[in-house]
Amino acid sequence: MSMKDWLRKHPEVRTIRVAAADLNGQARGKRVPARFAESVVKNGTRFPFSVLNLDIWGEDIDDSPLVFEQGDQDGVLKPTERGFMPMPWLEAPTALLPIWMFRENGQPYEGDPRHALNAVVQRYKERGLTPVVAMELEFFLIDDSGKTLQAPASPRSGKRRKAAETLSIRALDAFDSFFTDLYDACEAMDIPADTSTSETGLGQFEVNLMHCDDALRAADDAWLFKMLVKGLARRHGFAASFMAKPYPEYSGSGLHTHFSVIDQKGDNIFDSGGPKGTATLRHAVAGCLNAMHDSTLIFAPHQNSYNRLVPGKHAPTSIAWGFENRTAAVRIPAGNPAARRIEHRVAGGDVNPYLMLTAILGAALTGIEDAVEPPAPITGNAYAMDLPQIPADWEHAIDAFENSDILYRFFSKELIRNLVQTKRQELHYTAELTPEELVELYLDTV
Structure with missing residues (x-):
């Protein structure tokens, strides 16, 4: 139409x-x-x-x-x-x-994040390749009407959840009217929302967006979904937030991205017919790992983001990959070889989806182009191993982003300069805020 x-x-x-x-x-x-x-x-x-x-x-x-x-x-x-x-x-x-x-x-404006992603997608297209992307978005439903944040009272029972309820059907049922409205709204906006689950944080939920062979559309879906969830929650009398870590004592919210790449025949170039995947899959993994340190600012763009990236709290802190290993930053899920894919687990829920996909798909493409090999996949607990680390604080992430050699292969100089200036200004002014003021700043914005 x-x-x-x-x-x-x-x-x-x-x-x-x-x-x-x-x-x-x-x-x-x-x-x-x-x-x-x-x-x-x-x-x-x-x-x-x-x-x-x-x-x-x-x-x-x-x-x-x-x-x-x-x-x-x-x-x-x-x-x-x-x-x-x-x-x-x-x-x-x-x-x-x-x-x-x-x-x-x-001409496209190079400082527009959607154009940054489009430029990377066009580079895949020039090679006869198309990324296929799916995203998992975690968020918290929060009652922010009082002095301290808490889970909203259930519209059904009037009770508040006092603890996390991982994969709890009861927790989903407690907010059934909200989720019913959310799925109706996703259908009206043509956002392909799939499964929803209750997660490990207090009042935390996850909604999966189905895989899509148009990365720009997938980023649009994530951007629009965040806007929708936040707006709809306010209509229901509470807040929804994608901030990385609203509660210090609970795990934060991630935005995990699954991607594969298909060729002109429609075949998945990561599929070897077996569990290990192809050499091209390894090259894409190596590209992701090699760019991860310098692109952390994209995956953790705010002061609060670094509260999530701590050992043992379901968010990766080491630069490593593994098969069916959720402690690694890059995971290769098991299952049907035809669906062999890479899961990138670093980003928080507070990211810009366009920049996040540019960083992930751009890094993977550099690995494919250079045919680089990754280190050996890890087995066991990445938190307990001596591995290269993701920057643990905002200032180091800004410096790494600004001084990177590899990022210029998939981000324009204009965008890098603009983002660095933005983040240095935010770093300066957020230093004056109390923890409560930081939560107030990020709760609705990110």
Whole structure:
């Protein structure tokens, strides 16, 4: 259905939101009366390049060349191929139109995270390859109305869960109306939500998004899903948060990514017919491991992210891989060889999905291109081994990202510079905040 046809089919929609993802994954855009929507579809809209490079508070980056040095120029924002979709968490019928940024001459703006992912996908395409991606998103449902965070009272029983309930059907049933609305909304927005489970944290759940042979669409789905879950939870009277670690005493929220790669015949190039996978799978793993240290800032982009990356708390801290081993940063799941894939387990729920997939798929492609071999897969507990480590704090991750040699192979210099400036500004100002103020900052934003 064309975008014009969608608007005609939904006369109840009075306003639209046009929105792009900034470097923090925040939706930035405008509210437009529906009668002007066709103009946006045809001509796009405009706002400054600097808007995709704001800090977590929505402030300009000090000394950014995008602001005064370049006269705070406008970019041209055009609809993505996704088109219009409803926003079921709002009271009034409203449509969302995802957009991405271009330069005046029609070239993609290199600082737009969606364009960063598209550039990597096109490099796969040039080799006759297509990544197939699935994601598992963990989040917490939280009552943030009091001085301390707690699990929301069950709408069914009025009781609060006092402990984690891993894979508890009772915990899912307690919020049945929320999850029913969530799945209905996912269907309306064409987000392929699959299984949901109760997780190890207090009020923590996970929803899987089904595998998709369009990595841009998979990132869109994750970005839209996060927006939807947070908005819908507020309609139900509580908060939903993807922040990496809202409770110090419980495991944090991850965003695990599974991916395989198919060739032009539709065959999985990781499938050897047996449990070990192909040489190409090993090369992709090696690429992921070789870039992991320097790209940690993408997987752990915020101050709070590093509270999750601690030994023995279900998040990886070592740079290693293994077969069917959840203590490793990169896991090769068992199962049917035709579905042989790589699971990348480093990212927190607080990531920008476009940048995360760029980092994972870009790193894997460098390994495939260079035909590098990984170290031997580990067996046993990675936390107890002497292995190379993921940066344990934000400042080191920013330095590693800025000074990396390998990341320039799949991130533009413009994006690297913009992200480093953003994170250094956030590092400076979050140092002044109490732990409670940090939670308040991240709870709804990430």
